[in-house]
Amino acid sequence: MRLVVLLQARNEQRFLPGWLENVAPAVDGIIALDDGSEDATAEILAGHPKLIQLIRNPVGQPWSERGNHIALIKAARQHGAEWLLCVDADERLEQRFAGDIAQILDDADTKGIEAYSLQLRELWNDRSHYRKDGIWGRKARYRLFRNDPRHTKFDPRPLHRYWMPLDIVTRLASVGAHLPHNLYHLRMVRAEDRQARHQRYVTLDPDNRYQPQGYDYLVDETGMELATIPPERDFLPRRDSALFE
Template sequence: MKIVALLQARNEERYLAEWLENISSAVDAIVAIDDGSTDRTADILSAHPKLVELISRSPGQPWRERDNHVDLIKAGRRHGAHWFLCIDADERIELGFAKQLRALLQEAEERGVEAFTLRLRELWDDERTYRVDGIWGQKARYRLFKNNPAHTKFDPRQLHRHWMPLEIVMRLNKVGAQLPNAIYHLRMIDPKDRLARYRRYKELDPNNQFQAEGYEYLIDDTGLELATVPAEADYKIR
C-alpha cells in the first residue's frame, strides 16, 4: 500500500521544513506543486528524499486551486499511489495519527471506506491553543482518500473544493467515514496572518461565490473560546 502526500505551495518557505518533518513519517512519497514561488519553496521541497515529483509554475500567475488539485492527483497516480493525504504547508497532523495511518487504511480497505474526514483545528494566539466556539469547533475536512484511476470527474469550484474526485463525493454516505484525529492550522495563530488570510480570500472571492458565509469571521474574535491541544494529540516533533 503506497500513501502519497499531495501539496500545493506558493512562498511557503517559513512552514516547509517543519511540514516535511511532520508529514514524512506518515507517507511513502510526496508530490508537490511549486505555484510560482519567489522564495526557497522549490529548493526546500527538492532536497527532501521522499519528494518524487515537483511540478513548477511560473511566477505571477493567478492562483488556480482546481488545476493544482487535479494535476497533483494525476501526478500521484503516475507514482503508484493507493491513498492520498492532502495537507497544506501551514497545517500539521497528529504524531499518533502518522503512526497509526497504515493500519487504519488497511482496515479501511476491508470495510470499503474510500475517504476520511479529519477535524480542522485553527490554532489561535498560541501554538498550543485552538478555537472552539461557533463554526470553529465544527470544522472537518476530507483530506484522506483512496486513489482509483477510473475516477476522472473533479469538483469544478476554484476555491473550498473537494480534493477527491466526484465519484467518491457522490457516494460519501456509503464510503465516507470520520476520524477523531485533527489537522492543526498554524496560519491563524498571529493576528497579522489572520488579517492577511482574510484579505487574500476577499481578493480571490470578492462576492463570496465559493463561501456563502463570507470571510469576515476570520478576523472576528467575538465569543472567543479556546481549548488546549491535548498531549495525546500533539503535532510537534520535539
C-alpha cells in the first residue's frame, strides 16, 4: 500500500464528513485513532470503505498526542504503508493534491526525498479567505513522510511536535522538500472556535514552553490581512457541513 492517511480524533463528528470527502480520494487507505470520543466519531470512521484500521482508546483517558502519533505510525507499519500523510479532522487538502500525489511520490523516489511540508492556511470568517499577515503567512507543516520501519525515535514533545520520526527530522536539510499545495485549517473560521482553541492551548501550555510566542496571537486581529483562495486552489467539499452546523 503506497499512501495511508493517519488521523487522531476526539469528538470530531462535526468535521469528519468533510474530512473524509476531502482526504479519501488522495489516499489508498485510512488508519484512525478514536481517542475516547463520546459522539459519533468512531461510527463515522468505521463506516468508510477506505478505513483499514480503527484504534480505540477508552473514554476518559488523558489526551496523549505523542502516544497517539506513535500508535498510528506503528499500525501503518503493520499494514505495509510506504508513505504516511497526516491530516487533522479540521484540515482540508486543496483539491489538486489528489491528482498530483502519485507524481509527487514518484519524484520523491527519484530525488531521495523523505518528507514534504505543505503551506498551512488558517481560514478566517469564511471558507474562502485565509490570513496572510505576519506569522500567518509563514506557517508550513511537514505532514507527508516516508514510512521506514528502521526509524524508531520520535519527537518527545507533548505539543506542536513532528509526526515523522526524528531520524528524518534531523536530516530535513537534505531529505526534506516543500510542496506547492495548501493545507486549509477550518477551526479558525468562527470566532468562537478561535477563542476555544486559544483557551485550550493556554491550559495545556500555560508557560509557553512548547511555543515561545505564546497563544494570544490566535485571537488578535491587529493588522489582519486576508487573502482569497483562487478557484484553482480550492478544496472539497464546497459546502462543508463543519462550517454550517
